[in-house]
Amino acid sequence: MTNPFQSILDAQREHFLTDATKGYDWRIDQLDRMERMLADNREALCAALHEDFGKPPFEQLFEITVPTGVIRYYRENLKALMAPETVKIPDGLEATGNRGVIYKEPYGVTLVIGPFNAPILLLLDPAIAALAAGNTVVLKPANTTPRTAALLADLVPRYFAPENVAIVTGGREQISALLELPFDFIFFTGSSAVGKVVMRAAAEHLTPVLLELGGQNPTIVDATANLDVAADRIAWGHNAISGQWCIAPGYVCVHESVADAFIVRLKASIMKMYGEDPSRSPDFARMISTHDAERVASYILPEKVVHGGRFDVEARYVEPTVLYPSDWNDPALQQEVFGPVLPVMAYGDLTALLKVIKRKPKPLAAYIFSKDRQTIDHVLASLSFGGGCVNQTNLHCWIDSLPFGGVGNSGMGKYYGKAGFDALSNTKAMLIGNPDVELDVFPPYAGKDIAKNLSVFS
DSSP, X not given: OOOTTHHHHHXXXXXXXXXXXXXXXXXXXXXXXXXXXXXXXXXXXXXXHHHHHOOXXXXXXXXXXHHHHHHHXXXXXXXXXXXXXXXXXXXXXXXXTOEEEEEEEEOSEEEEEOOSSSTTHHHHHHHHXXXXXXXXXXXXXXXXXXXXXXXXXXHHHHHSOTTTEEEXXXXXXXXXXXXXXXXXXXXXXXXXXXXXXXXXXXXTTTOOEEEEOOOOEEEEEOTTSOHHHHHHHHHHHHHGGGGOOTTSEEXXXXXXTTHHHHHHHHHHHHXXXXXXXXXXXXXXXXXXXXXXXXXXXXXXXXXXEEEOOOEETTTTEEOOEEEOSOOTTSGGGSSOOOSSEEEEEEESOHHHHHHHHHTSOOOSEEEEEOSXXXXXXXXXXXXXXXXXXXXXXXXXXXXXXXXXXXXXXXXEOOBSHHHHHHHTEEEEEEEEOOTTSOOOOOSXXXXXXXXXXXXXXX
C-alpha cells in the first residue's frame, strides 16, 4: 500500500535536489513568508489558542512574538551563518598552502512534529531554523489542539509552495505513516515515551533526530535566597499554561530553615497572580483534555494540600495546588506532573539532596535560587540537565544566544539562534589542498623520512 504522504516527501526532495533551497534568497523568502503568516493572522491564531485550551492573552502573544524574534535573528545573521568558516590546521599543512574550511549544508527534507502546549511556537521555531539552514519542511501540528491545527492547515498553503513547506494534520495514524518515510531530518518536541518511538522509526532510515522531551525539573531554594522573588518566579514558572510546560519547575526543595516562610510567600504569589478562584481568572489556562485533568488531579494528596486542591475534570480544570511537606514517594514525584500541582519538600544537607536528584532521569531544566556563589557553583557542577536559570525560571529557553535542549531522558540536540542553524545543518569539513606543492606521504616508503613527512600533520 502506498504511503499517503509519499508524494509530499517526493515533491520536496525533488525540489531540494535542484539546489534551489541552498541559496540566501530562497531562505530569506521563506522566513519572510513565515513572518507574514504570523503577522497577518495574529488575531485568528490567538483566538484558536484560546479556543483549544483557554490560553490567556499574554501566553497567546508569546507564541507569535517569539517566532517573530527568531526570524529577525536569522534575517540579521544569515549571511554570516552561511559563510564558509576557515579553521586552524596543523602548521606544516598551512605552510605548504593547505587550508581547513567548514561548510554548513542543509540536510534536505525535514519533518517537524510539534506539541500541544505551545502548538504554534514549538512547531514553527524548529521550522524557522530548518528553513534558515536551507531545508524544506513538513509540519505536523498536534491533533490535541484541533482549532490551531486546522487554522495552520488552512494558512500554510496560502503562504508557502508545497515543495517548500507542507503541513499534515491528524493523529497517531498520520504520525505513524509519516515516520515510515525516509526523511533527511526529524525534529520532535513532546514526551520521552513518544520520543523513543520517533527515534526507533528514524533508526530504520538512519535519519538524524533532534528530540526536545521533558522531565521532572528540580528547583532548589537555599537559605540565602530572596524568598519573595523565588516565590513569584516559581509560581509563574510552574503555573503558566496550567503547568503544561516542559521547562516548568516540577518540584521544589527548600532549605528547612526557610521552608515554612517560603510556603507562606508561595501561596501569596499564587493568590496575587490568579486570585481566590483561579477558575475565574483570565490568566489561567485549562488542561488540554479531561484525561490529563483526571491524571493531574490524581496526584493531589488531600492531607498535604496547603493551597488549592480543587478540580473539575469535565471542565479540564485543576487549581494551582501546593503539596507540603512532600516526600520522594508521593505520586507527584514519580513522573513529570505536566500540570499545576507542585510538590514542595524541605531539605537539610545540599550534598545529600543532590545525590538523590542525580539518580533520577536527567531533566530538561533545573533552577537554583541562592545568593551564595559556592552553593550555586556546587549545584551547577553536580547536576546534569539541559539548561536552566539561577534566581529565575523558564526564561532561558527563549534567548537566541542560549542553546536550548535536553540531555539523556529529556532529549538530545540543541537549537535556538546559531545552535539551531548548526543543528539543522550538516557540518562538512574540508581540507583544501595546494595543487602545486608535493606532500610525499605515499608508497613506496623505502628510503623516505616518514617521520619528517608526517610532521606536517602535527
